Amino acid sequence: MNLLAQQLVNGLFIGSVYGLFAVGYTLVFGVLDILNLAHAAVFTLGGLVALWLVQAGGMSIWLAFPLATLFAGLLGLLLNQVAFVPLRKRADSQFSGLISSIAMAIIFEAVALGLFGARSVRFPQGTVSVHIWHIAGVTITSLQVGIVLVATLLMLVLTFFIQRTRTGKAIRTVAENERAAMLLGVNVNGIIAFTFFISSALGGAAGILYGLYFDSLAPDMGRSIELKGLAVIILGGMGSIPGAILGGLAFGLSEVLTVAISGTSNLRDAVAFTVLFAILLIRPSGLLGRGKTREA
Amino acid sequence: MKPFSRLLFAAAVSAAFVAAAVSPAFSAETIKMGFVFSMTGGAAAYGATQKEGAELAVEQINAAAGGGLKIAPIFEDDASVPQQGTNVYNKLINGDKVAVVVGPTLSNTAKITNPIAQQIGVTVLGVSNTAGGITEIGDYIFRNSLTEAVVIPNTMKVAKEKLGLKKVVLFYGNDDAFTKSGADVFRKVLQAEGIQILGEQTFAKGDRDFSPQLTQIKSQNPDAIVCSALVEEASGIVSQARQLGIPKTVRIIGGNGFNSPALIKNAGEASEGVIVGAAWNISSTNPLNVKFVDDYTKKYTRPPDQFAAQAFAGVHIVYQAAKAAGTADNRKAIRDAMVKLKGLDTLLGKFSFTEGRDADHSPVVQEVKGGKFSVFSN
Amino acid sequence: MLEQLAQFYAVYGSVINFIGINALMALSLNVTLAAGMLSLSNAAFAGLGGYAAGILTLHFKMPYVVSLCGGALTAGLVGLVLGLPVLRLRGVFLAMATLAFGEVVRIAAVNLDITGGAEGLTGIPNVTKTWMIYLALAGAAYFMAVLRRSRLGWALVSMREDETAAACLGIHITYYKVVAFTIGAMLAGLAGGMYAHLNYLITPRDFGFFIAVDLLIYNIVGGTRIWYGPILGAALITALPEILRGVGVTAGPIRMAVNGLILLLVILFLPNGLASIFTRFRPAAAKAEAA
Numbered sequence: 001m002n003l004l005a006q007q008l009v010n011g012l013f014i015g016s017v018y019g020l021f022a023v024g025y026t027l028v029f030g031v032l033d034i035l036n037l038a039h040a041a042v043f044t045l046g047g048l049v050a051l052w053l054v055q056a057g058g059m060s061i062w063l064a065f066p067l068a069t070l071f072a073g074l075l076g077l078l079l080n081q082v083a084f085v086p087l088r089k090r091a092d093s094q095f096s097g098l099i100s101s102i103a104m105a106i107i108f109e110a111v112a113l114g115l116f117g118a119r120s121v122r123f124p125q126g127t128v129s130v131h132i133w134h135i136a137g138v139t140i141t142s143l144q145v146g147i148v149l150v151a152t153l154l155m156l157v158l159t160f161f162i163q164r165t166r167t168g169k170a171i172r173t174v175a176e177n178e179r180a181a182m183l184l185g186v187n188v189n190g191i192i193a194f195t196f197f198i199s200s201a202l203g204g205a206a207g208i209l210y211g212l213y214f215d216s217l218a219p220d221m222g223r224s225i226e227l228k229g230l231a232v233i234i235l236g237g238m239g240s241i242p243g244a245i246l247g248g249l250a251f252g253l254s255e256v257l258t259v260a261i262s263g264t265s266n267l268r269d270a271v272a273f274t275v276l277f278a279i280l281l282i283r284p285s286g287l288l289g290r291g292k293t294r295e296a
Numbered sequence: 297m298k299p300f301s302r303l304l305f306a307a308a309v310s311a312a313f314v315a316a317a318v319s320p321a322f323s324a325e326t327i328k329m330g331f332v333f334s335m336t337g338g339a340a341a342y343g344a345t346q347k348e349g350a351e352l353a354v355e356q357i358n359a360a361a362g363g364g365l366k367i368a369p370i371f372e373d374d375a376s377v378p379q380q381g382t383n384v385y386n387k388l389i390n391g392d393k394v395a396v397v398v399g400p401t402l403s404n405t406a407k408i409t410n411p412i413a414q415q416i417g418v419t420v421l422g423v424s425n426t427a428g429g430i431t432e433i434g435d436y437i438f439r440n441s442l443t444e445a446v447v448i449p450n451t452m453k454v455a456k457e458k459l460g461l462k463k464v465v466l467f468y469g470n471d472d473a474f475t476k477s478g479a480d481v482f483r484k485v486l487q488a489e490g491i492q493i494l495g496e497q498t499f500a501k502g503d504r505d506f507s508p509q510l511t512q513i514k515s516q517n518p519d520a521i522v523c524s525a526l527v528e529e530a531s532g533i534v535s536q537a538r539q540l541g542i543p544k545t546v547r548i549i550g551g552n553g554f555n556s557p558a559l560i561k562n563a564g565e566a567s568e569g570v571i572v573g574a575a576w577n578i579s580s581t582n583p584l585n586v587k588f589v590d591d592y593t594k595k596y597t598r599p600p601d602q603f604a605a606q607a608f609a610g611v612h613i614v615y616q617a618a619k620a621a622g623t624a625d626n627r628k629a630i631r632d633a634m635v636k637l638k639g640l641d642t643l644l645g646k647f648s649f650t651e652g653r654d655a656d657h658s659p660v661v662q663e664v665k666g667g668k669f670s671v672f673s674n
Numbered sequence: 675m676l677e678q679l680a681q682f683y684a685v686y687g688s689v690i691n692f693i694g695i696n697a698l699m700a701l702s703l704n705v706t707l708a709a710g711m712l713s714l715s716n717a718a719f720a721g722l723g724g725y726a727a728g729i730l731t732l733h734f735k736m737p738y739v740v741s742l743c744g745g746a747l748t749a750g751l752v753g754l755v756l757g758l759p760v761l762r763l764r765g766v767f768l769a770m771a772t773l774a775f776g777e778v779v780r781i782a783a784v785n786l787d788i789t790g791g792a793e794g795l796t797g798i799p800n801v802t803k804t805w806m807i808y809l810a811l812a813g814a815a816y817f818m819a820v821l822r823r824s825r826l827g828w829a830l831v832s833m834r835e836d837e838t839a840a841a842c843l844g845i846h847i848t849y850y851k852v853v854a855f856t857i858g859a860m861l862a863g864l865a866g867g868m869y870a871h872l873n874y875l876i877t878p879r880d881f882g883f884f885i886a887v888d889l890l891i892y893n894i895v896g897g898t899r900i901w902y903g904p905i906l907g908a909a910l911i912t913a914l915p916e917i918l919r920g921v922g923v924t925a926g927p928i929r930m931a932v933n934g935l936i937l938l939l940v941i942l943f944l945p946n947g948l949a950s951i952f953t954r955f956r957p958a959a960a961k962a963e964a965a
Contacts, residue, residue, distance in 0.1 A: 003511065003512075003515045006511045006540075007508060007511055010505075010507040010508055010511060011508075013507075014505050014507075029766075035766050035769075082938075083938065083942075086942050087941070087942070090945070094765060094766070095712065095765070096941050096945060098712075098766075098769075099890070099891075099894050099937065099941045100937075100938055100941045100942065102887060102890075102891070102937065103934045103935070103937035103938035103941060104934070104938065105934070106930055106931070106933055106934030106937065107930075107931055107934035107935060107938065109930065110927045110928070110929075110930035110931035110933075110934060111927070111931070113336065113340075113926065113927040113930065114927035114928070114931070117344065118335070118336065118340030118341050118343075118344055118926075119340075119341040119344060119558065120341065120528050120531075120558075120562070122561070122562050125564050125565075130539075132539065132541065134541065139539075139540050139541040141539055210504070214504040214505065214532060215531065215532070215535055215562055215563070215564075216504055216528065216531065216532060216562065218341075218528070220338075220502075221504070223502065224502045224503070224504070227773070227777065227883060230770060230773070231770075231774070234767075234770055238766070255508070256507070256508040257508075259497075259508035259509055259512070260508055260511070260512060267781075267785075268508075269500070269777065269781055270777075270778055270781040270782065270785075273774040273775075273777045273778050273781070274774075274778055276770070276771075276774045277771055277774040277775060277778070280760075280763060280767055280770060280771040280774070281759050281760070281771070284763055284767050335926045336926030336927070336929070336930065337926075340926070372919075373926055375915070375926065377879075378873060378877075378880075379688075379692055380915065382688040382692075382873070383686075383688050383689050383692070383915070383916060385688075386684065386685050386686065386687060386688050386689075387685050387686075387916075387919070390681070390684035390685045391681075391684075391685035404793070404794075404877065404879075407796065407874070407875060408873050408874060408875060411874060427793075429796070470784065470785070470791070470792060471784045471792040471878070472792055473792060473793045476791065476792050476793065477793075500784075
């Protein structure tokens with residue numbers, strides 16, 4: 001077995017899931033300058049709802065996936081409507097938005113706990129048929145390949161959408177300067193709602209892929225990825241989608257390689273957060289970001 | 297709000313507190329048992345099955361009691377944190393005036409909350425605490441959960457005999473008292489048995505991705521992977537190990553944490569051949585056990601795990617002690633009766649307490665075969 | 675009457691203690707929030723203080739008060755060192771940096787031997803009594819009340835409102851920020867030290883990310899603008915499980931949902947926290963500290 005190659009594959013894989021998750025975070029931050037801490041809860045609910053559709057509804061995963069993703073998007077709309085819209089006029093909307101997203105995250109997790117129980121559950125055996133391949137000393141499963149493909153596809157579609165379509169341009173305009181966008185006739189409220197929809201849909205999709213691969217879904221599964229997601233978008237640059245993708249991959253790789261080199265996972269998170277800390281001190285805008293990072 | 301109204305408001309809130317503290321009177325033939333399980337938070341999955349096992353026991357005992365001693369259970373949630381555990385202990389012991397406390401789920405919590413019970417003089421029976429330093433807290437603290445210190449040496453002895461292990465890798469969670477102390481015991485035992493430890497890898501609770509560590513482990517070519525984990529992580533480790541291509545001939549050996557049907561359910565095919573040392577075997581032919589598994593599966597539509605079994609047995613143990621002492625509320629008498637219990641018939645087998653008030657019954661070594669936990673024999 | 679009080683204390687004594695400690699920690703965060711800085715590291719400072727105090731008591735056999743001071747000073751020192759580079763960052767970035775710092779501290783605590791690893795530091799004599807906690811709390815509350823009217827207080831408030839304008843007025847931004855941050859750290863360290871001596875042990879989990887978020891919640895729910903706001907918030911949220919238990923709600927998910935709902939309702943309708951209910955009917959006081 002080629003040890004290094006295998007670890008690289010591991011890192012690439014987990015990195016693409018982080019990237020997909022982080023993209024949703026960074027989208028909302030770019031447009032609204034708000035950190036939506038309920039994103040991790042939507043991630044969880046997306047996965048759990050997909051599980052429910054497959055298990056109780058008897059659907060195939062190919063149908064459950066888009067449906068659950070849609071549902072996650074709708075959750076995002078709800079989130080926007082309840083927690084962010086009422087606060088937009090306020091002077092400290094960035095801060096209060098953060099707080100209300102925390103509140104919604106708690107409520108969402110409580111709902112997940114109440115509906116699905118505390119135990120971790122998994123997609124029924126055979127939801128996806130898995131083949132294991134050994135290529136050039138590296139072991140890859142078809143599920144891993146599938147997940148990377150789906151994640152990459154979603155991220156490419158998103159990038160294309162943002163860059164090439166009119167709505168995408170409108171999103172970028174609002175992100176750049178909300179007032180100017182309004183003056184230009186952009187339906188700002190609608191765009192923001194739509195952004196939440198996409199962001200949460202992607203978060204939910206990430207949750208489903210995560211649950212499929214790790215065979216484990218639980219109401220608190222968002223917690224571990226929440227912090228990592230934040231680290232990823234700082235690394236990649238807040239508000240930058242390519243940054244989130246790159247950041248996700250870099251983060252996944254660094255995590256895996258830290259374990260590989262140190263021989264223990266004790267330091268894995270410590271290294272990640274130290275790097276995050278260092279980046280914030282040296283280059284807070286991250287690899288590709290361009291947000292304001294100092295006071296006034 | 298004018299100052300006086302504020303005072304009134306504060307008085308009303310305090311009154312609510314006091315009202316909650318006063319509990320209704322029970323007849324002398326009902327023993328009040330407090331149950332402290334983690335129904336929310338990190339240990340919620342275990343608390344859930346513990347509550348089910350305990351509820352089943354209470355139900356059955358009360359149904360069979362006729363005019364005799366009945367149990368009045370009070371279930372509380374410690375949210376997997378010692379702060380809540382402390383509050384709940386105080387409420388149960390001083391407010392509800394329970395005669396006995398069963399729990400708490402986590403050893404970490406027990407270390408903080410049990411001294412409270414010890415100081416006041418209330419018996420505590422741990423039904424899932426397996427770390428060190430619990431019963432040492434005092435002579436009111438008991439447990440029926442066989443510690444890793446007893447289960448693991450037996451497991452490794454049997455495994456080495458049957459598999460001829462020479463070199464292994466140790467893989468454990470280093471941020472949980474249970475998994476860490478389990479690993480400490482594994483290490484000592486492996487050294488004593490002369491088995492070489494090629495290396496150690498660790499993970500944290502809540503980790504889902506074990507591929508980096510497992511990849512390292514695979515490259516070291518051990519005869520077996522010795523693992524100290526709770527079931528959530530254990531399932532992930534087992535299934536990812538096989539997905540990574542670690543052959544079934546490299547056995548995975550686990551402790552108490554592995555002993556749950558959730559392992560087989562979540563890891564599926566990959567769990568075949570996993571060796572689990574534990575306090576309880578679901579397929580044991582002990583008639584009390586067979587009945588328990590039957591009743592539990594009927595009531596909750598899924599088979600029980602070790603947490604449920606030990607909680608169930610725990611209720612019986614305390615009940616028998618109370619009956620032997622002939623009292624429903626004399627806390628000291630109940631404690632004295634607990635110490636005297638010998639060879640009690642429980643689903644765990646014949647049960648007694650050791651000198652140190654720990655569990656004294658034989659552990660088992662199991663193997664997952666055909667999707668079930670069966671006794672390990674080669 | 676006395677007997678009923680004694681009974682009340684026997685049942686709820688631990689809740690009362692925790693309210694005190696949480697209120698103290700909430701106040702420590704309030705110092706930095708008052709300056710408009712969102713710091714998520716106060717839980718870590720409490721942890722540092724707690725561990726330091728615990729180690730001083732256990733390994734160096736220091737008396738309680740010395741350990742507490744040692745804990746507070748350790749936390750304050752780390753706060754000073756951390757604050758200097760970090761406090762130039764704005765809003766969310768500061769939050770992230772302090773959060774990252776908090777996580778590193780927690781992971782260090784899990785992995786070092788001197789902190790007892792995952793099991794934590796055990797065997798700390800439980801010296802802290804309720805009156806001690808409330809004495810410290812009273813002192814901190816007095817300090818906070820006085821702070822508002824002091825030069826430091828005005829500087830902080832003006833920084834919160836508009837940093838550029840404040841700088842133009844000659845207020846040395848970085849200096850005041852670091853001072854506020856360090857004071858907050860010391861207060862948190864004190865609370866942590868008392869906590870360590872309350873429960874025989876202190877573990878890394880007691881000071882993780884979610885505790886940091888809890889501190890934020892105490893402040894928001896209670897109100898950041900007046901000294902008794904954080905205390906109110908801490909009291910309500912800490913006592914909430916008991917209150918709910920009292921009305922028969924024991925299900926975990928419902929408790930969680932109520933927590934979240936309270937936070938949501940407060941932030942949407944009572945942005946200055948529950949304390950603003952009281953100040954609304956005291957126009958003079960409201961004017962004075964709304965500034």
